[in-house]
Amino acid sequence: MSDMIKIAVDAMGGDNSPKKVIDGIILNHKSNKDIFFKIFGDEEKIVPLLQKKIDKNFYEIIHTKNVVKSTDSPLEGAKRGKDTSMWLAINSVKNKEADIVVSAGNTGALLVIAKLNLKMIENIDKPALSALWPNKKNMSVVLDLGANIECSSKNLLDFAIMGASLYTSLYPDDKPNVGLLNIGSEELKGNEIIKETYKILNDKKSDNYNFDGYIEGNHLMDGNVNVIVSDGFTGNVALKTAEGTANFITEELKKAMTGSLIGKISSLLNISSLNKFKKRLDPRLYNGAIFIGLDSPVVKSHGGTDFIGFSNSLDVCHRIVRGNLIKKIKQNI
Incomplete structure (x- = not known):
């Protein structure tokens, strides 16, 4: 378990969630056996989609019914509280319980909540998408x-x-x-x-x-x-x-x-x-925008993508963590 990459996944963001998110996780798991998924969202909806598809050693579900809506303004999304699936997923990275976070949810809210929770890398003034x-x-x-x-x-x-x-x-x-x-x-x-x-x-x-x-x-x-x-x-x-x-x-x-x-x-x-x-x-194939400049990487999957696109954004997470992105930025800055 120690060498596994831990990805915090907001399962409730984007179109057709959590189904497309869970199907993306199942697809990705076939080729990446060194990822542990911390899945944030509504347990009642997630469990039936995951059951018997992946061994329980590779994931845990953190239950919440509260979600950031795609129609929320960035501020409204942040004001929904600290128990939305998006906030909890970002917070798990802040608390070093996960290496990276990914969401297909509201982009503006994701950037605001990430900025509220995560510190900037020293000497960088603004994060970039x-x-x-x-x-x-x-x-x-x-x-x-x-x-x-x-x-x-x-x-x-x-x-x-x-x-x-x-x-x-x-x-x-x-x-x-x-x-x-x-x-x-x-x-x-x-x-x-x-x-x-x-x-x-x-x-x-x-x-x-x-x-x-x-x-x-x-x-x-x-x-x-x-x-x-x-x-x-x-x-x-x-x-x-x-x-x-x-x-x-x-x-x-x-x-x-x-x-x-x-x-x-x-x-x-x-x-x-x-x-x-x-x-x-x-x-x-190119799904997965990366919000960089914060001391943990935040990946934004396209809200309208399907499970194949979401699986590709998990691949991007995998490569970023294995490639030591944050360490490289800190050295180079």
Whole structure:
């Protein structure tokens, strides 16, 4: 038991919970036998879903009927009290009873409750919301995705260090390239904060990452840059645009393949290539945004994902803890 990773799971957050959360746990358990799940939520709903699916040595249920609703404002979610499944899950990380916490619930409430319960890592002023994006070669870490609308150059520098630490905890064999998201690749482009951050990153030599300068939105998927740094406003717009484009492409492909007879025949001929392409753009594979900057990592699973997506967010938790993310950030900062 001592070498097991303990994941605190808010079982009641997001669409179709707790079923999708429990099904995600069951799926994940098939490939990860070194995780102990601390499951927070309504026992009456959870027990029938879990019974006989997983050995009792791998989980415990902490019962509560109180939940943060998806319609709550962040403050309303926090005011629901200390016995909501979300609050209790975060609190178990604070009390060192779990290594990491994951929830598919209300994002704003999760960030507020996490900030109320967990300390910031020393010398970091603001936590950031980061996520994994597919690129042509592998994956990129992108941050901030909406936790901080306005950022100083110090914040952006912190994001670069935290993003690089996250990348190396997920991919221990790679040294990441860090890029600043901007409206052009020339040094003169962008606002004063971006230019100032560029100068600091360019002058600061780091053993943990290479600074690659500016990156424009149309090069996010090239794969030459592994860590993309931005303020939360720009990052969120970029994320939503990329998600929307991916959905548009897959929907249009579906239409083309199921429309005319020629479309159906050509799709049969290209079925394996098309399936590979569709799988590459499957948002469930990249599910699990990471709230970093606090002294314990908090993972946010997409509220609308299914059990496969939730299982992938548990994988992200597993890799973060095994990769010693918090220790890496503390060393690098």
